[in-house]
Amino acid sequence: MNTIVTRFAPSPTGYLHIGGARTAIFNWLLARHHGGKFLLRIEDTDLVRSNADMTRSILDAMEWLGLSHDGEITYQSQRFDLYNEYIDKLLGTGHAYWCSCSPEEVEAMREEARAKGLKPKYSGRCREAGLGPGPARVVRLKAPVTGATVVDDMVKGSVSIDNAELDDMVLRRADGSPTYNLAVVVDDATMGVTHIIRGDDHLNNTPRQMLIYKALGFPLPRFGHVPMILGPDKKKLSKRHGATAVMEYETEGFLPEAMLNGLVRLGWACGDQEIFSREELVELFSTENLGSSAAVFDKAKLLWLNAHYIKESPAARLAVLVNAFLERKGLPSQDLEYLARVVPLLQPRAQTLAEMAEKAECFVVRTDDLVYDMAAVKKLFTNEVRGHLAAVRTLLEGIEPFDQAGLEQAVHAYMEERAIKFKLLAQPIRVAITGGTASPGLFETMEVMGKRRVLSRIDRALAL
């Protein structure tokens, strides 16, 4: 069996968005599953709209997702000579011809066809004119006018289009630059690409490209057109649906493995399995399981996946990531060892790293900076409670080691002696040391915070 070669070919006119990332993932997976190659090509022929920063950001997003590519990156802007070489070849073999029709004239032809209720097309006026090169002339493909071209698609099955539907597309513009369809075919063929997974908005282009493959004598690759990703209103996903750029999700505190898992499940399934590690995906991926209907991107499910991966991650890794989020909030860089002890308490309680950083705040701020929920303080800190808090403070001072078991035992003993319910004091203590009414378990929180911090906070709370 020949080695499988896939590719991802973004045009650097915007950030890597959800849809693009997903096709990149599918191509990457197909290559990795078969031990083939995954190539990267930047389609920057539109020099006006393309720029290097966008290329950089797309590369960053792919790296974040862990989509490693093989070999050098190909830039279309550096291959114009190659494209022209093949256009000349087509001219030489009679598969292409020069056309002197102006854009206005062509537009008129389209209008005419439209008026007749037909598909707007170029009429083929210069097809047999035997024109040579000249100013303002383009090169067109001499496409077959009869028969049909059928795409044997990996996801859509057999799709047939009448050649009469297609017109003689432009291969070289009047300014001498190659068009997209020509460049893509030359690139994919010369790069040795064997399998192309892309969005189904390209499905209509495929027969056209196949005609170029044929004219050039190139072997055809396999195509697979995956459906688009929709927003909650079932319209094509766009900015108004919220975050569409992959890296916005990093900013919101998503883990790359959650993103990968979430995206791959949009249009691909493997039985009832929901959670897939990168390795499992590589092992299990098959184009057989690609779905053919459009999918709505559901952030709630992505959040669930992210929460799952947060629970699975080693605390040390999360500590580093959370620290970055804390820094973004203007807090100084934290002691990572301390943070790594805080993290496990927060893992079951955060769906994103941003949320985790928020909850970590009360663990890391200076006692003087701790923000108290004053409504809770007012409601809970009765004189009686204040008395108990002071007593508990004294009690805690003597506990050594200051660990969960010891703390729990001591505090419970204190309550039992006085016949008070734990519930009565739990919330006041919580508010005193964390500032709020919701937190991880009281004793584990105390242990992680440490005696000094806990005592200073009770002191400050009593002074409120």
Add this chain to the structure above:
RNA sequence: GUCCCCAUCGUCUAGUGGCCUAGGACGGCGGCCUCUCACGCCGCUAACAGGGGUUCAAAUCCCCUUGGGGACGCCA
């Protein structure tokens, strides 16, 4: 307008003619656990777009309708 694609719970999906009284997951709702908040666990909710065929048998195959999407560039 013409051509192409698509159609299972609110969402992602399983399903490749009998295992379907349609399964799983997210969400929602209810409960259990419990020092708060979560986690976890248990239960409930909810779908084959409609109509015709084919077949002993159809969510699965065919046709039509409807509804969505896409393409028709000297953009990519």
